Amino acid sequence: MSGAPAPAAAPRYALYYAPRPDEGLAVAASRWLGRNPDSGQARPLAAAGPFGRDRLEAITAEPRLYGFHGTLKPPMALCDGASESDLLAAVGRFAAGRRPVSVPSMQLAGLSGFMAFVPAQPSAELQDLADSCVIEFDEFRRPADESELARRRAACLSPRQEELLVRWGYPHVLEQWRFHLTLTGRIPDEGERAAVAELLQRHFGGFIDRPLAVRDLCVFRQPAPGRPFLAMARFRLGGGRRVSSEVWPAS
Template sequence: MTEVRPRYALYYAPRPDEGLATTAAQWLGWNPEGGRTRRLALSVGFAPDRLAEITAEPRRYGFHGTLKPPMALTDDVSEADFLAAVGAFSVKLKPVTVPSIVLAGLSQFLALIPAERCVELHDLADRCVVEFDAFRRPAGEAELARRRAAGLSPRQEELLVRWGYPYVLEEWRFHLTLTGRIVDAGEREAVKTLLGQRFSSFVDRPLEIRDLCVFRQSAPDRPFTVLARFRLGGGRLVSTEVWRAS
């Protein structure tokens, strides 16, 4: 029997008291901070079942922006070791301000993305990928095959082999995913209009990256939840159990 290992990821996620976190949890029907399910808000023109389908994939991961993709830990590293390393790493960093975010379509799904490339954000993601690669259990053949099935460029293949994921470093693009793939262009545009209304308070405005979050997935069929958050440059662990605004 294959051993089930939890997966860990380094993500940006808004703090629970921020409007973006509340709006995203209402849209996805899931709050990864504490692992709480929420009833999807009804929307004129969309059946509840269809909205649940559209949001199923991002709901499983929780509202976030990936900095270090999900990974299992090596045999000689414990969860406590990993958290301690993330905490020590976060002390050396500074908060990042993305000047503006916009709602956009990416490969048939919809997400909030930076309006322009943010050098400081790219640097943060690159450092997360490189710094914590020693903690990563190498990807198995099944996972590598699944990634390759999507069709990778030669450079993406190199990144997959070296870092366990094809969309890192120069191939990385920060995005806060709001839907799964929506094949029908007309439906996708309608959903984009709805999202534009729901997230109007956050579009064309700055995004403050204040924390480095550790998300955990206990098993492949389980959703990701926030295990801990570390203030960038603050040095104090803020956990989901004893979270305090600052």
């Protein structure tokens, strides 16, 4: 499968881990980000701690667009000859042959200026799952065009990251990948970042230093540039498809 650069309005697809919408972590994340990626329902954020609503919405704007998730295969447009149904069928077959992954403990961390949940210790099983997703589904990926490559290169990539960008369309894959569940955009000011971290400690206190069960492989879809990603399908690792139509969690 191959093809020319995608049309400007082509949808993009990504393979993510995301907690099931009825799980406590998903409920807390939906309230923090102001959007439920399974239902697509959104609501305004409330002021919290020293932050007004407008500032919190700015801090969470980027992860709100993508939905609460951990990336396994970065967003991609489909190449010529590949259809959405082809991708879903392939993901279902792949997921059926994999086992769920248990991460013993998750913690809050700062990564390049943004806040995220990360494993307290590296997980070889999680790394293998992500590596396999990158490699196995690359046949569906439309190659990055020059504007996309230039945008990625503006981040001052290392030589190895440049190699990965050219080969896989993204610089932070394989050994350059780190599993993380993004909670904020970049916050340059250290004092403000510390205040956000304190707020996150309170909001997500029940999930810090606790295990994380990675049970599903999710397909998220972005219909057009700038539009929010939505969870369109979930496949249980070990077999079985589960499509979510969960409503916004009650207060």
